[in-house]
Amino acid sequence: MKQVLIGLGALFAILVIVLLVRTFTFGGAPANVQQVDLPEPPAISAEEAAQNLSRAIQFRTITLSSGDPRPGQEGPWLELQAWLEETYPAFHAAATKETVPGGYTLLYTWEGSDASLDPILLMAHQDVVPVNIGTEGDWTGAPFAGEIVDGYVYGRGAMDDKGSLVALMEALDALAEDGFAPRRTILLQLGHDEEVSGSGAKAGIALLKSRGITPIMALDEGFMVVEDNPVTGGTLGLIGVAEKGYVTVRLTALAEGGHSSAPPKDSATVRLSRALVALDDNQMEADLSKAPTSDMIKVVSQEMGFVNRMAIANQWLLGGLVEGGFAASPQGNAMIRTTTAPTMLIGSAKENVLAQRATAMVNFRIHPNNTVEDVLEHVRDVTSDIEGIEIEVGGDGISSEPSPVSSTENRAYGVLAAVASEISDGAPATPALVIGATDARYASDITKDVYRFAPSVVGPADLAGFHGTNERLSVENMGRLARSYAQIVMVMDAPD
Numbered sequence: 365m366k367q368v369l370i371g372l373g374a375l376f377a378i379l380v381i382v383l384l385v386r387t388f389t390f391g392g393a394p395a396n397v398q399q400v401d402l403p404e405p406p407a408i409s410a411e412e413a414a415q416n417l418s419r420a421i422q423f424r425t426i427t428l429s430s431g432d433p434r435p436g437q438e439g440p441w442l443e444l445q446a447w448l449e450e451t452y453p454a455f456h457a458a459a460t461k462e463t464v465p466g467g468y469t470l471l472y473t474w475e476g477s478d479a480s481l482d483p484i485l486l487m488a489h490q491d492v493v494p495v496n497i498g499t500e501g502d503w504t505g506a507p508f509a510g511e512i513v514d515g516y517v518y519g520r521g522a523m524d525d526k527g528s529l530v531a532l533m534e535a536l537d538a539l540a541e542d543g544f545a546p547r548r549t550i551l552l553q554l555g556h557d558e559e560v561s562g563s564g565a566k567a568g569i570a571l572l573k574s575r576g577i578t579p580i581m582a583l584d585e586g587f588m589v590v591e592d593n594p595v596t597g598g599t600l601g602l603i604g605v606a607e608k609g610y611v612t613v614r615l616t617a618l619a620e621g622g623h624s625s626a627p628p629k630d631s632a633t634v635r636l637s638r639a640l641v642a643l644d645d646n647q648m649e650a651d652l653s654k655a656p657t658s659d660m661i662k663v664v665s666q667e668m669g670f671v672n673r674m675a676i677a678n679q680w681l682l683g684g685l686v687e688g689g690f691a692a693s694p695q696g697n698a699m700i701r702t703t704t705a706p707t708m709l710i711g712s713a714k715e716n717v718l719a720q721r722a723t724a725m726v727n728f729r730i731h732p733n734n735t736v737e738d739v740l741e742h743v744r745d746v747t748s749d750i751e752g753i754e755i756e757v758g759g760d761g762i763s764s765e766p767s768p769v770s771s772t773e774n775r776a777y778g779v780l781a782a783v784a785s786e787i788s789d790g791a792p793a794t795p796a797l798v799i800g801a802t803d804a805r806y807a808s809d810i811t812k813d814v815y816r817f818a819p820s821v822v823g824p825a826d827l828a829g830f831h832g833t834n835e836r837l838s839v840e841n842m843g844r845l846a847r848s849y850a851q852i853v854m855v856m857d858a859p860d
Contacts, residue, residue, distance in 0.1 A: 383678050390677035391665035398778030402786060405850035406542040408534050410843025414517050417530045417842055418510030421519035427491040430561040441468040441556055444490060452533045454540035464571055468556035469564030476549040483549035484856045487584035487803055488529035489558035492521035493831050502833045515839050522837040523830055525585045528818045531845030539850055548857050555803045565803035572810055579811045581776035584804035586816020587796055589788045591823040594695050596667035601784030601793035604816030605656050608799055609730030609766035613743050614758030615639050621720035632722040633711050639747045640706050640724055646746045650687050650701040651733045655769050656795040657700055663794035698799040702731045725758050729799060732766040767805050770813045779855045783819045783848045819848030
């Protein structure tokens with residue numbers, strides 16, 4: 365017995381040593397991130413940039429559904445584009461502008477002097493989401509007035525995405541006015557309908573592909589530097605290296621209808637409810653072992669307390685705790701798995717009539733570990749024991765696979781990490797998965813290095829206005845965005 369106890373004690377000691385060694389040696393930035401020295405860009409006034417954002421917000425480029433703007437409703441887009449040409453004359457003199465066929469997406473080309481260098485592609489979008497009816501009075505600054513209050517520009521599109529659009533124009537105009545002569549061609553694409561389908565961006569990328577253009581990188585909106593972030597509680601630069609895919613599945617439960625005075629035991633509505641509960645109870649598997657989630661975990665572990673860091677470093681033993689910690693918040697859960705979100709329900713036309721067809725729309729945001737077909741197979745498996753359930757792709761058949769994961773070992777990621785560090789006074793930067801959809805998803809057709817990062821520093825109050833009430837962007841952030849975009853262009857202009 366004594367020898368058994370000694371053996372168990374030795375095994376326990378070895379386990380403790382393994383746990384501690386792995387804990388203290390785990391984590392850090394992704395391997396082989398290039399170190400980049402950021403140049404000093406031309407002077408750009410944050411206040412003037414904010415005033416220009418204010419003006420851009422006043423153009424009501426609202427999209428509601430695929431196909432917007434409808435014929436006769438394109439006025440705000442044309443007015444915005446005319447204003448851009450008037451406000452940024454140096455860039456418009458240096459670059460050629462074309463309208464992508466089939467819409468109002470703009471494509472600018474600032475030709476570089478060395479045709480052997482692949483271009484850089486910068487992206488933003490002109491359209492905005494609507495404001496919920498009845499909430500206009502809840503705004504600090506009216507949603508389409510572009511008012512500047514206490515150092516913030518308020519209005520729909522301030523963050524999504526006219527802040528980036530205006531800042532890109534500020535940066536490129538300042539570079540042109542300063543005499544910057546690019547060796548590498550600079551492409552700027554401004555989509556017109558990102559909020560509803562991104563058909564303009566898709567057409568723009570297809571146009572570039574038809575010309576054989578393969579950018580060295582593409583940069584669009586996505587993440588920012590986030591203060592008081594939900595992962596570490598501190599400041600963290602999140603650089604989107606991939607984004608989730610998208611599919612909506614239509615579930616239809618079939619049964620006999622009839623009068624509600626004599627209801628059957630297993631009506632269509634009950635069957636549909638059982639299917640939805642089954643999907644909610646049986647989420648798709650999480651996987652923390654692959655990039656970008658695995659890289660993000662290594663970075664954030666450095667900012668965590670000992671217990672959390674030990675769990676992350678020893679997932680072979682404590683993986684369930686780590687997954688549970690991420691899954692505890694909606695944002696964390698979305699980072700580690702394909703999410704399941706029932707969104708629309710349709711049943712009977714009258715309260716005393718049994719539905720013959722009860723329908724639900726379930727939206728899935730697809731993790732890079734999965735595919736659209738994986739999602740459909742999952743839905744079939746989970747609902748297979750429920751009678752009378754039909755499954756098909758819904759939402760007008762729109763779906764997209766998750767994007768490829770872009771590299772963290774090239775100059776493009778290195779400059780974005782350097783910019784994130786500079787604007788955040790040295791906060792860590794990490795590759796991350798964008799849980800929404802951006803126009804950047806189309807750029808993967810022409811370049812393997814696609815990034816989603818707007819160089820700004822935001823907190824919870826700023827993020828709360830995203831697609832909501834009091835969307836805003838600080839004057840200081842307008843300066844950061846414009847300065848950083850100019851630095852990115854200058855660094856990426858060097859030969860390969």
